[in-house]
Amino acid sequence: MDTALERQIASASRSVEEARRLAYHDPVRVGALVEQISVLADLRQKEGDFRKAESLYREGLFRAQELRRQDPDLLTGIYSLLAHLYDRWGRMDKAAEFYELALNISADNGLEESDKVATIKNNLAMIFKQLRNFEKAEGYYCEALETFQRIDGEQSSRVASVYNNLGVLYYSSMDVDRAQAMHERALSIRQNLNDGQMDPADLSQTFINLGAVYKAAGDFQKAEACVDRAKRIRAAMNGYHPNPRRSASLLIDKSL
Amino acid sequence: MREILSIHVGQCGNQIADRYWRLLLREHGLTESGTLKDGNTSAAANANLEVFFHKVRDGKYIPRAILVDLEPGVIARIEGGDMAQLFDESCIIRKIPGAANNWARGYNVEGERIIDQIMNVIDAAVEKTKSLQGFLMTHSIGGGSGSGLGSLILERLRQAYPKKRIFTFSVVPSPLISDSAVEPYNAILTLQRILDNADAAVLLDNEALFRIAKSKLHRSPNYMDLNHIIALIMSSVTASLRFPGKLNTDLSEYVTNLVPFPGNHFLTASFAPMRAPGQEGQVRINFPDVARETFSQDNFTAAIDWTNGVYLSACALFRGDVKAKEVEENMAAIRKSLNFASYVPTGVKLGVAETAPEGFASSGLALVNHTGIAAVFERLITNFDIMFDNHAYTHWYENNGVSRDMMAHARNTIVNLAQSYRDAS
Numbered sequence: 001m002d003t004a005l006e007r008q009i010a011s012a013s014r015s016v017e018e019a020r021r022l023a024y025h026d027p028v029r030v031g032a033l034v035e036q037i038s039v040l041a042d043l044r045q046k047e048g049d050f051r052k053a054e055s056l057y058r059e060g061l062f063r064a065q066e067l068r069r070q071d072p073d074l075l076t077g078i079y080s081l082l083a084h085l086y087d088r089w090g091r092m093d094k095a096a097e098f099y100e101l102a103l104n105i106s107a108d109n110g111l112e113e114s115d116k117v118a119t120i121k122n123n124l125a126m127i128f129k130q131l132r133n134f135e136k137a138e139g140y141y142c143e144a145l146e147t148f149q150r151i152d153g154e155q156s157s158r159v160a161s162v163y164n165n166l167g168v169l170y171y172s173s174m175d176v177d178r179a180q181a182m183h184e185r186a187l188s189i190r191q192n193l194n195d196g197q198m199d200p201a202d203l204s205q206t207f208i209n210l211g212a213v214y215k216a217a218g219d220f221q222k223a224e225a226c227v228d229r230a231k232r233i234r235a236a237m238n239g240y241h242p243n244p245r246r247s248a249s250l251l252i253d254k255s256l
Numbered sequence: 257m258r259e260i261l262s263i264h265v266g267q268c269g270n271q272i273a274d275r276y277w278r279l280l281l282r283e284h285g286l287t288e289s290g291t292l293k294d295g296n297t298s299a300a301a302n303a304n305l306e307v308f309f310h311k312v313r314d315g316k317y318i319p320r321a322i323l324v325d326l327e328p329g330v331i332a333r334i335e336g337g338d339m340a341q342l343f344d345e346s347c348i349i350r351k352i353p354g355a356a357n358n359w360a361r362g363y364n365v366e367g368e369r370i371i372d373q374i375m376n377v378i379d380a381a382v383e384k385t386k387s388l389q390g391f392l393m394t395h396s397i398g399g400g401s402g403s404g405l406g407s408l409i410l411e412r413l414r415q416a417y418p419k420k421r422i423f424t425f426s427v428v429p430s431p432l433i434s435d436s437a438v439e440p441y442n443a444i445l446t447l448q449r450i451l452d453n454a455d456a457a458v459l460l461d462n463e464a465l466f467r468i469a470k471s472k473l474h475r476s477p478n479y480m481d482l483n484h485i486i487a488l489i490m491s492s493v494t495a496s497l498r499f500p501g502k503l504n505t506d507l508s509e510y511v512t513n514l515v516p517f518p519g520n521h522f523l524t525a526s527f528a529p530m531r532a533p534g535q536e537g538q539v540r541i542n543f544p545d546v547a548r549e550t551f552s553q554d555n556f557t558a559a560i561d562w563t564n565g566v567y568l569s570a571c572a573l574f575r576g577d578v579k580a581k582e583v584e585e586n587m588a589a590i591r592k593s594l595n596f597a598s599y600v601p602t603g604v605k606l607g608v609a610e611t612a613p614e615g616f617a618s619s620g621l622a623l624v625n626h627t628g629i630a631a632v633f634e635r636l637i638t639n640f641d642i643m644f645d646n647h648a649y650t651h652w653y654e655n656n657g658v659s660r661d662m663m664a665h666a667r668n669t670i671v672n673l674a675q676s677y678r679d680a681s
Contacts, residue, residue: 013380020346020377037376051416052379058372 005047012040016056023063030067034060034074038081050089057082072109076102080120092127099124115158118147122162125169134173141166157197160189164202167209176216183210204233258497258506259307259385261378262321262392265409266355266362266402268427269395270323270330271479275487276394277319277339280308282614283491283498289341290317304498310384320385322347322377324409326366326401327354347377355400357435359442360656362404371408375416382417389497390421390455390507392490397446398429398439407449414453421507422454425490428558428632430463438649440639441663447633448666451673455511456521458493458623459632460486461558468555472530489525489557491613492621495575499611513605514569514625520676522629524558526550526622543578543618547586550574550620551594558632565628566597566681571605573621576612583608597627597680630677633670640667 019033041056061078064071079102086095099120106117125140145162152158167182183206190203211226264273278288284305285293292315309317321343325331328350334343351370355362382388391413395402406424413422426446429439450457465485469477497506515521528549529541549555550572553562574583583606591604612618643649644667650660 013383016376017344017346017380021344024345024348052376055372055375055379059376062369062372 005043009040009043009047012036012043016040027066027068030063031071031074034064034078037063038078041081041085045085045088050085053085054082054089057085072105072111076106076111076116076120079105080116080123083120084123087123087127092131096124096127096131099127113147113150115148115151118144118151118158121147122165126165129169129172134169137169138166141169155189155192157190157193157199157202160186160193160206161202163189164206164209167213171209171213171216176213180210180213180217183213200233200237204230204237207233258387258389259320260389260392260494260497260507261381261385262308262319262394263324263378263409263413264321265324265393265395265406266399267325267327267330267396268399269393269402269406270325270334272394272425272427272483272486272490273321273323274330274334274337274339275480275483276490277321277342279484279487279491279613280319281339281342283611284309284317286317288338290319291315292317304500307389307497308494318342318344320381322349322374322381324349324370324374324401324405326351326362326370326405328352347381349374349377355404357400357438357442358652358656359400359404359407359438359445360653360658362400362402362406363408363445364404364657366401367405367408370405371412374409375412378413379416388417388420390423391417392494393422393424393454394486394490395424396427397443397450398427398435399442402427403442403446407446410449410453421456421511423493423507423510424450424454424457425460425486426450426457427460427462427486429636430461430466430559437643438652440636440643441649441653443636444640444670445658445663445666447636447673448669450522451519451669454521455507456514456523458489458523458525459558459629460489460525461632464557464559468530468557471554485527485530485557488527488613488619489621492527492573492575492619493525493623495609495611495613495621496573496607499575499609509605510571510623513571514623516568516600516625517676517680519673520568520625520680522632522673522677523623523625524556524560524629525624526552526555526557528552528555528620529616530555541617543574543582544586546574546578546618546620547572547583547590550622551590556622556624558629559635560626561628561631562626563628564681565626565630565677567594568597568600568625568627568680569605570594570622570624571607573607573609573623574618575609575621576616576618578608578618580608627677627681630674633674633677637667637671637674 016036019029019036023029023033037056037060041053044053044056057078061082064074064078079098083095083098083102086098102120103117106112111117121140121144125137125144128137128140141162145159148156148158148162163182163186167179167186170179170182187206187210190206207226207230211223214223214226264270281288287293305317308320310320311317319342323331323343331348331350349370351366353366355366393406395406397403410422429443462482465482466477469481469485473481514523528546572587587604587606644663650663653663654660
């Protein structure tokens, strides 16, 4: 058992209790309680105790709904955290339901243009892909792509990630030509990112995906070249990752 | 340390909590705010204090209790009274809307929104224990919060803690005194959950309590008196966990001894000598009288059909200044007078704890599993059927997500339970 994690959980538990006491007397403190609850829930999830994490997030959700002036940003956040939990738990239907609830709330409150919402759409698309609903998945990826293009511009790592995800989607629905187009776009962006945004792990992943696409198209030489490039990049990283705590659900595609 | 966590649900559950914790405080020599009383150095009284209390930094003891209600009234009274400083505020959960005497509201509508908070508080309380023994729940099964929300808590507790013992102290609607028209529905739906999720349930019937209180107190009793009887029973059930004694009994032992067949875990209890609060200990009665009163039929807290049933099992726990030899001799005689099932040849499970309840020189508690308890279920089913067959009041349940099919299923489960008790005679 990870004792550092245990200590973090014990301390987060105490903070939640204290926040509960304060919120018991003063309903205005519920917002602070919800924040503490989501910290503890995140740790519970790391520990692998999904039941407790779910229970905590759901408490946070209902407490946030009790507030006289509801905070749509907070509610969207909790819904998407719950959805992410269900995703990790393997309960895809629930995950899709909660991501859609998060999207509804942000749409009702005019928050569609935020990168948070685009991330939710990207994650939701991944779930629909796993549920084999390719049309819905494509729709949400495209919406996420448009938002990221508007916010970050075409030459950005997040846009490249969505291109990559779209490529994987097309590949798994046997549409090799479009998959190739998407991965090539992702590659051209990722190769030209500045040092701050450049991520060798993503780049090597793109080469691997592209290799798979070339192989499916019968172009074995190109495929081998791509896989070689990917291997060289991986070797150069030497096990080191520049930014391990990034928003994993956006960038890592579990179906690979 | 084998800790026990108490969960008090609904108006009735919290009123019991009020009396019960008062009693425990006195038994352990604690003040109403949870500090040790001056001059309390009795090691005997406090050796196992941590079973029911959690010690915090400044030497204060906090009950391992969770108070839950869907309306603020009773909890507000506890908080406004002399025990205002006792309970941990992070363990008190109250919501405004109320369950409106409707099991379905407590279980589905309101319960759905509050159950996670309750489970989080329970999880946090469990984490403060070293080796949790189990849970005690007090509630009434006729109302809305205690029955509906209580059922939901039982289900979730069983899922989350499948290996821990769950004991309920469930107040059953009386045959004659009734608080609301829909009591039979609430009771049947709750009994089904108790059957599926609890390890043992002590059924307490307001009317039986009323009768006992009236005959023993020689005056018209109030709810405080009834809850005091319940508190005495609960305190005695747990006495041998808290105080040293020659024959210790824990929750698991009770369950093993009292439940001969799976599902037949509905018990009834008796406490002796019954005296009004304040009068205790005025008369020092001898042990044979205590033992006889403990097993006297009119001293039990549920309307049991004594004539058409047999004892499946029994536990007796004596507290205070009693000798083990005296207990064994007297119980051997009492054992012969009890009508046990032919396939239960062994004796009564016995426990002895050295410390008597406050104000008593000695006391006795009986927990019995008697097949006559089927009468309690049959009475509820009869009332259930009269309303259900005429579709009376069922729309309140259907509107809140409990279909007539679910209600019929619960009813049939309890019919089978009653039949299994009758068959066991």
